[in-house]
Amino acid sequence: MILEQFFNYYFQSIDGDTLKKYRELLPGATDLAAAYADLFSRSDEEAIAFLLDFHDLTARLRQEKPEQAILFNVHNNICFPFFMEYIWKVISKEERLKIKEASGKEDIIEITARLQEDLALRNWFRQEIGSSLSQQDLFILNEIIALQNFSSGGEYSFLKYVYPLVQRMQGRVLDAGCGAGFATLVMSQFLTVHSVDACKARLERAMALSSMMKKGEKKTFPRVIKLIEEELGTMAVQCEFPSAEDLLAGTSREVTFTEGSIDSLPYKESYFDSINCLDVLEHTYSPEEIIKEFARVLKPGGRVFITAPTRYGEVEQRIWESIEGTIFPAMLHMHHFDPQSLTGMFKRNGFKEVEVVPFDFMSWEEFLEIAEKSPARELVEELRAHPFEQVALQLFAVYEKR
Numbered sequence: 001m002i003l004e005q006f007f008n009y010y011f012q013s014i015d016g017d018t019l020k021k022y023r024e025l026l027p028g029a030t031d032l033a034a035a036y037a038d039l040f041s042r043s044d045e046e047a048i049a050f051l052l053d054f055h056d057l058t059a060r061l062r063q064e065k066p067e068q069a070i071l072f073n074v075h076n077n078i079c080f081p082f083f084m085e086y087i088w089k090v091i092s093k094e095e096r097l098k099i100k101e102a103s104g105k106e107d108i109i110e111i112t113a114r115l116q117e118d119l120a121l122r123n124w125f126r127q128e129i130g131s132s133l134s135q136q137d138l139f140i141l142n143e144i145i146a147l148q149n150f151s152s153g154g155e156y157s158f159l160k161y162v163y164p165l166v167q168r169m170q171g172r173v174l175d176a177g178c179g180a181g182f183a184t185l186v187m188s189q190f191l192t193v194h195s196v197d198a199c200k201a202r203l204e205r206a207m208a209l210s211s212m213m214k215k216g217e218k219k220t221f222p223r224v225i226k227l228i229e230e231e232l233g234t235m236a237v238q239c240e241f242p243s244a245e246d247l248l249a250g251t252s253r254e255v256t257f258t259e260g261s262i263d264s265l266p267y268k269e270s271y272f273d274s275i276n277c278l279d280v281l282e283h284t285y286s287p288e289e290i291i292k293e294f295a296r297v298l299k300p301g302g303r304v305f306i307t308a309p310t311r312y313g314e315v316e317q318r319i320w321e322s323i324e325g326t327i328f329p330a331m332l333h334m335h336h337f338d339p340q341s342l343t344g345m346f347k348r349n350g351f352k353e354v355e356v357v358p359f360d361f362m363s364w365e366e367f368l369e370i371a372e373k374s375p376a377r378e379l380v381e382e383l384r385a386h387p388f389e390q391v392a393l394q395l396f397a398v399y400e401k402r
Contacts, residue, residue: 006144009085010078011032013078015068018061021057022036025050040204041200043211044211048205052223055150055227070144075116075325075327080116083141084111084115085108085112086140088108090134090137095128095132099111115327125327126326130326130328130329135284139199139261141328142199142202146201146205150227151182153279155182155228156232156235156238157394157396158183159239159240162183162305163186165305166191169273169274171272172193172272173187173191173272173275174194174196174272175276176196176276176290177197177280178195178196178206179206180202181202181206181257183278184206185206185213189249189251191253193255196258200259213252218248225243262277262280265296272302275304278305279307281337288349291345295401300401300402304351306396306397307394308335308395308397310338310391310395311338314336316393318379319376320370322374322376323374338395342356342395346397351399351400353399354398355398357395359392359394359395360393362391364387364390
């Protein structure tokens, strides 16, 4: 179990003062790593209350002791060797040989040390090794990524673009890649929701929150909604944000949760009236296969709501990757899209475009300022050669099944 392995490593690696803080959250635990992993795998109120305290602690550590905090994809953080050891176990012999040759080291401990000190080597590693991990390995790593935040990433897009539409809809909706379940909770006020995600830790969290909402639990549930609002920061005030009181009003409909990949959905044909899929397609290996599945399970006239990064959104991420020297692609993105490529995939699979809305804009000057910090000079030259007034980093799109 990846979470217990991670916590075993983490608790053995952090300093005594930091370990004491984690012990204070579970003072009676004899096996701290097993106790933490167990709580992250549960879907009850006690587990959610613990997770809130856990996130309070980890947020403080990120501010006060970032090198000791739980962080993903950060070379000077204490968790970095764990991710390297995991990769070393799952990659091929040929890939291990390439790493040895590139680093000039034979032992994984020495290789890890070289990667931590060498920006160019980390950038090479990300492009040659980190970008080619299997989807199953990415799913496993996502269990650890889920420890960093309570929100999942698509909440702002959902509130800004989908929430106003949902309030006028009826029937069944698929929340494809539901994450920690915020959109599921909100949509269940109006629709019957089926939620699917490959990350067990996030799915358990979503199940617990849904159960608490249905029971009208008024102690811990409002704290969760407040935390999600805080994690969204200034973005939350730009949207209509449903209050915990609204969600606890007792009007929620049936919600069903399923752990699994959205490229093979366990539903019959023409089952759903709509599909919500925000900040998900870019993480998958075969977006078009997923769109085919959407076409299969969606009723004629049903609509799919999508958000995804644009090419410039990915260029911005590649710039930050090269500056920081991450060993995985930023946010584990496998793809980016423009309106033409995204619409093309949907049209090939029986959909028509309803709308495509670019958002999250950045000016050429802002882009160039970031790019100048990057060792990837080809990105800088590309931007210099093709100036623009501003570009969108993300797209929101609606497609209707014919």
